[in-house]
Amino acid sequence: MSTGSDEHVYGGGEQFSYFDLNGRNYPLWLQEQGVGRNKSTYTTFLADQDSGSGGDYYSTYWVQPTFVSSRKYFAHFTSSTNGQLDFRNDGFHEVEIWNAPDSEIFPGQLVIGTATTFPDLLTKLTGLLGRQPKLPDWLYNGVILGVQGGTEAMLGYLEQAQNEGMKVAGFGSRTMQVGSQPRSADGYFGIGNGTPSSILIWTRRSFG
Structure with missing residues (x-):
């Protein structure tokens, strides 16, 4: 794809x-963020030396083969295989989609x-990829607590917050689980049985 200098x-x-993103290369690779985002820093260097856990400028939990100019x-690109978005060249953009010719995965x-x-461009793009639903009204009725430690710990934080007079609208909790999770009527994840129906959870799904 040809490009202009500006x-x-x-x-x-x-x-x-x-x-x-112009001027850099972005691998289409999903990974942990890691420690730091600059390989030239001492912190990231030590993380790499200790456990290979140093991050980079492109490290992300959510990568997508889409760009807007x-x-x-x-x-x-509709492919689900690895690749990279390369914006380092002055006169053109280069996209690589890595898929073996005999692969059963559709190249996209x-x-x-x-x-x-x-x-108008955004309307066309969201018409292709989908549009996020309107946020539910309950989201504005209190804070969203970001917690970890399981259901028992989460309910303990809820009780502590309510005892201090804090209004809690929901929780942000990262969960690692195989399968699906229950959703509320407005399409957002619920926190399961035995908890107030007004308390919902923002969660990350992981399939293994």
């Missing part, structure tokens, strides 16, 4: 180091959309 590129999923176009398609305005 072009800016955004996307690649949930990227934490740089908003503008300031030239008012988007590109999305390239979808490109254009528009004359950014709102």
Whole structure:
């Protein structure tokens, strides 16, 4: 894909180091964030030496083969295989999708959309990928507590907060679980049996 010298590129999923991706290469690889986001820092160096747990500028829990250009176009790749988005070249963008010719995994398609305005471009992109539902009203009725330690610990934090007069709308809890989890009527995850129906949980699903 040809590019201009003043072009800016955004996307690649949930990227934490740089908003503008131009000038860098982004592997389509999901991984733990790691320690630090710069291989030249002493902290990240020690983490790599100790356990190989140092992070990098592209380390992310959520990568996506999609990008949006300031030239008012988007590109999305439907492949589920590894690859990379390479924006390091001055005259063109390069995308690699790594899939063996005899693989049973469908290599995917390239979808490109254009528009004359950014709102119209976003409308086309979300029409392709889907739009997030409206946030439920209960989300604005208190704080969201980020906790760990299991159900017993979570309910202990809830009791402590309520005893101090704090309004709690929900919990943010990272769970590692095989299978699916119950959802509330508005599409968000519930925290399970034996807990108040008004207390819902933001959670991460993991399949192993």
